[in-house]
Amino acid sequence: MxxxxxxxxxxxxxxxxxxxxxxxxxxxxxxxxxxxxxxxxxxxxxxxxxxxxxxxxxxxxxxxxxxxxxxxxxxxxxxxxxxxxxxxxxxxxxxxxxxxxxxxxxxxxxxxxxxxxxxxxxxxxxxxxxxxxxxxxxxxxxxxxxxxxxxxxxxxxxxxxxxxxxxxxxxxxxxxxxxxxxxxxxxxxxxxxxxxxxxxxxxxxxxxxxxxxxxxxxxxxxxxxxxxxxxxxxxxxxxxxxxxxxxxxxxxxxxxxxxxxxxxxxxxxxxxxxxxxxxxxxxxxxxxxxxxxxxxxxxxxxxxxxxxxxxxxxxxxxxxxxxxxxxxxxxxxxxxxxxxxxGLLPLNPFEGKDIPACEFPGSDIYKDTIELLRLEAAYEDFLHSEGRLSWMNEYHMRRNFTNPMHLEALLAQAVRLLNGLKLLHKKFETSLNIVFFPDTVDEWCGVYLKPKIDKMTDIVELARNQDRGSSLET
Missing domain, CATH: 3.20.20.80 (Glycosidases)
Incomplete structure (x- = not known):
């Protein structure tokens, strides 16, 4: 004691x-x-x-x-x-x-x-x-x-x-x-x-x-x-x-x-x-x-x-x-x-289990953070996936050298990921502003979200600009 x-x-x-x-x-x-x-x-x-x-x-x-x-x-x-x-x-x-x-x-x-x-x-x-x-x-x-x-x-x-x-x-x-x-x-x-x-x-x-x-x-x-x-x-x-x-x-x-x-x-x-x-x-x-x-x-x-x-x-x-x-x-x-x-408080959020609903001061930030953890994993998986690296790489897309058979499905996946990141960005702006000052909100989003949004925006825009007619529309 x-x-x-x-x-x-x-x-x-x-x-x-x-x-x-x-x-x-x-x-x-x-x-x-x-x-x-x-x-x-x-x-x-x-x-x-x-x-x-x-x-x-x-x-x-x-x-x-x-x-x-x-x-x-x-x-x-x-x-x-x-x-x-x-x-x-x-x-x-x-x-x-x-x-x-x-x-x-x-x-x-x-x-x-x-x-x-x-x-x-x-x-x-x-x-x-x-x-x-x-x-x-x-x-x-x-x-x-x-x-x-x-x-x-x-x-x-x-x-x-x-x-x-x-x-x-x-x-x-x-x-x-x-x-x-x-x-x-x-x-x-x-x-x-x-x-x-x-x-x-x-x-x-x-x-x-x-x-x-x-x-x-x-x-x-x-x-x-x-x-x-x-x-x-x-x-x-x-x-x-x-x-x-x-x-x-x-x-x-x-x-x-x-x-x-x-x-x-x-x-x-x-x-x-x-x-x-x-x-x-x-x-x-x-x-x-x-x-x-x-x-x-x-x-x-x-x-x-x-x-x-x-x-x-x-x-x-x-x-x-x-x-x-x-x-x-x-x-x-x-x-x-x-x-x-x-449901029981998760003791290790990295195990990938679903996070139960909760309600405590700042719990929205807690839930947004766990969502970021899951979304970041999906983001990294997508960026380093064989399909993205093989058929959706920036070098080929900048040269309009892509195959719509592969690109269409990859673009749909990228758009879903981009929309998820943008939505989470808005949620964080709301939850963070309640607890913290504007500099914290700007830094947190600028470090953990905006670079991913910018990266996915570039990829999506490159894919949509391929000269393949309507085959790339989502």
Missing amino acids: ALTNAHKLVHLDLKGAAPRIEYLQVLFPILKKNGATGLLLEYEDMFPYVGQLEELSQRYAYSKDNIAELLQLAEDNSLTVIPLIQTFGHFEFVLKHEKFKSLCELEGYPSALCPSNADSLTVISMIIDQVMTAHPAIQYFHIGGDEVYHLGVCERCKRKMLMENWTVQQLFFAHVRAVCLFIKEKYPHITIIMWDDMLRFLELPVLAESGLGSLVEIMVWHYLPSFLLPPDIWDRFSKVFSNIWVASAFKGATGACMYATNIMYHVDNHLTWLSVLDHIKSKFENIKGIAITGWQRYDHYAILCELLPQALPSLLTCLAVINRETFTSSIHSDVTQQLQFQ
Whole structure:
């Protein structure tokens, strides 16, 4: 029962497909009902920055009033709010702007900032101050710190390491300490959390000398059903950190362009976490909580993956697994009933089974996504079919060198597919606009539907323009 009194946080990754506040109004009560105790809010460019940071906010960023309403909704539903602001790697939302490009560790690569540039801490401090001001009642603050891919490579950092006789790891520690000390000095009531992956392979003496044990609580993330963490990680971490958090996933962890969620994959991840936590709980003073992450992009420049409403069945199933510390047919039935599925909730949409009717907030997006999954399979089958490649290839059609005996049937098939894609596009525009802002609707349709519609339109028009008289009419 390692998580009995621990926080159960739902991670909202807002760097893509951020929901409208109206959707959060109906979502938060559902989260409370299903045992969530808090939110890990990764704002990135959705926060309403002002002054020197104003350009960091994207066009549809939440307003100051939106943030206040979000926090009130969270309070009304007994959800602790923990802001997450990246302070080292994954800093693209800042470094992509001309004004801040000088802070890049590797020129032209906006992934990580330079820890040896004095302006880096200045900018981070301004970001933290603005987020703190908007969240006066918070107890925890997450500083990110994961996947710092460019570290110690610029000339400024090389000189710094040479002067201080530092390793790359010590350079990392120095920057994290500086961020933490800024927070501790200005906001002494705040407990700081950071991701663990930049620490998980370090030897114990290096970890102990980092100085981070007294400054942060680490959050160990792992999203696979079978664990690949170092076997001695818990012994090493427990000797440096008294308290620990962990992180699982309910979506956004099986592929950067995956748009449908395999629920059973994430159930297995949670079952493994429960087993691990049961074995390691005696090593730490407290297992503070678990964050169920729901990644919306793999980084600031990646395309959108699984949308939140589409993955709500996965989230509720994972919450049930955490709270009951098992997965049973009874849990499966309870989630099915809550989401009003007219038949058991499918745990793996890739099996090709029919999806029962359902009714929950955002269920139209869920159903449209499953339809896209089926339609995309038909699209790929058609494009790569022997008949299409042999008798309906673009090279021959552009030269009006086709056989109507084969082309007529292929054209009828292509028209049906094209009409299906166009109809789904319209359905998505309707369902997405209810939950998301226009930029999300445009991006989702522009990535997952429009290229297929354009491709099929070209094929159909080429086929219809063959000089075969009425034999090609449909």
